[in-house]
Amino acid sequence: xxxxxxxxxxxxxxxxxxxxxxxxxxxxxxxxxxxxxxxxxxxxxxxxxxxxxxxxxxxxxxxxxxxxxxxxxxxxxxxxxxxxxxxxxxxxxxxxxxxxxxxxxxxxxxxxxxx
Amino acid sequence: xxxxxxxxxxxxxxxxxxxxxxxxxxxxxxxxxxxxxxxxxxxxxxxxxxxxxxxxxxxxxxxxxxxxxxxxxxxxxxxxxxxxxxxxxxxxxxxxxxxxxxxxxxxxxxxxxx
Numbered sequence: 001x002x003x004x005x006x007x008x009x010x011x012x013x014x015x016x017x018x019x020x021x022x023x024x025x026x027x028x029x030x031x032x033x034x035x036x037x038x039x040x041x042x043x044x045x046x047x048x049x050x051x052x053x054x055x056x057x058x059x060x061x062x063x064x065x066x067x068x069x070x071x072x073x074x075x076x077x078x079x080x081x082x083x084x085x086x087x088x089x090x091x092x093x094x095x096x097x098x099x100x101x102x103x104x105x106x107x108x109x110x111x112x113x114x115x
Numbered sequence: 116x117x118x119x120x121x122x123x124x125x126x127x128x129x130x131x132x133x134x135x136x137x138x139x140x141x142x143x144x145x146x147x148x149x150x151x152x153x154x155x156x157x158x159x160x161x162x163x164x165x166x167x168x169x170x171x172x173x174x175x176x177x178x179x180x181x182x183x184x185x186x187x188x189x190x191x192x193x194x195x196x197x198x199x200x201x202x203x204x205x206x207x208x209x210x211x212x213x214x215x216x217x218x219x220x221x222x223x224x225x226x227x228x229x
Contacts, residue, residue, distance in 0.1 A: 004158070031215065041153075041203055043219040055215055090158055102209045103149060104217055106158035 003027050006091045006107035013081060014115055020077045021110045023091030030097060031055075032074040033104070034066060035090040043090070049074055050096065078112075086114045117142050119206050119220035127226040128196050136191040136223050138206030146208040148189040149217070150180055153203040162204075165189060166211075176200070201227045 004025045013019055025032065033056075034046040048056035049068040063079045078085060091107040120139045128134050140146065147166050151159040163174025170182040180191045189206060206220040 041222045041224075043159075043205065043222075045216060045218075048215050050215065092159075096215065102147065102215070102217065103161050103164055104151075104159070104207075106151075106160070108156075108158045 004091055004093055004105050004107040006089075006110050008110060009108065010111050010113075012113045012115065015081055015083060017081050018077065018079045019081060019112070020075055021089055021091075021112075023074045023076075023107060025072055025091075025093040025105070027093055027095075027105060029093040029095045029105070030071055031094050031102075032068065032071075033092040033094075034074065034076050035092060035106075037088040037090060037109070039087070047074075047076075081112075081114045083114050086112055088112070117208070117218055119208055119218055121204075121206055121220035121223050123223045124221070125224040125226060127228060129228050130198050131195050134191075134193045134196045134200070134225070136204050136206075136225070138189045138191065138220060140187050140189065140206070140208050142187075142208055142210075144211065145184065146210055148180075148182060149207040149209070150174065150178070150189070150191050151205045151207060151219075152176075153205065153222075155202070159205060162191070196225075196227055198227045198229065201225055 006023045031050045033048045046060050047066040052068045065077045068074045088109040088111045090109045092104040094102045118141045149164045150162040153159045165182045203222045205222045209217040
C-alpha cells in the first residue's frame with residue numbers, strides 16, 4: 001500500500017503546453033511538499049501546504065500553481081512549459097504537529113521532459 | 116545563511132570496505148539532522164535522523180551517523196559496504212521549531228566496486 005503516490009511517473013510534452021502532476025498520501029500527515037530535482041540531483045523545495053494552507057512558496061515562476069483540495073492531496077499544475085522545467089518533481093509529506101520532527105516521506109517522483 | 120555541504124560529489128569504495136560520507140551544515144541553532152538515500156529511479160528514503168540526546172545514531176541497513184556540534188558535522192558511516200548500497204546519499208537539516216522547510220545537501224553518489 002503506497003504511502004505517497006504520484007502520477008504520472010513520466011511525462012513528455014512540448015514547450016508551451018500545460019501539464020499537471022498529482023500526489024496523494026495515505027499516511028495521515030498534515031503537511032505536503034513539492035520538490036524539484038534537477039539533472040545534477042540537487043533538490044529544491046518549491047511549495048509546502050500545511051492543513052491545506054500554503055506556507056512555503058519559494059521563488060518559483062507563477063507558471064507553477066499548486067493546489068491542495070484536502071490534506072491528503074497536493075497537485076501541481078504547470079502552464080506554458082519551458083525547456084528548463086525538465087526535471088524530476090517529488091511530492092513529499094510529513095507530520096508537523098507537536099512531538100513530531102518533520103521527517104519527509106517521498107513519492108517515487110514524476111520525470112518531466114519538455115521538448 | 117542556512118546551508119548543507121556535502122564536499123564529496125562521488126565516492127567509490129570496494130565491497131566490504133568501510134564508508135564515511137561527510138556532511139557539514141550552517142544553521143542558526145542546532146537543527147534536526149537527517150540522512151536520506153535515493154536509489155536510481157526512486158524517491159528518497161530516510162536512513163536515520165538526529166534530534167537530541169546520544170550523538171551517535173543508528174539507522175536502517177547498518178548505517179550510523181555521528182553528530183559533532185563543535186564541527187557542525189553529521190557524517191554517515193557504515194563498517195562494511197554492500198553492492199546494494201550504491202545510491203545517492205543526501206544530508207538534510209530542518210529547524211527544530213516550525214520545521215516546514217528541510218534543506219538538502221547536493222548529494223554524494225556512492226559507487227561500489229566488486
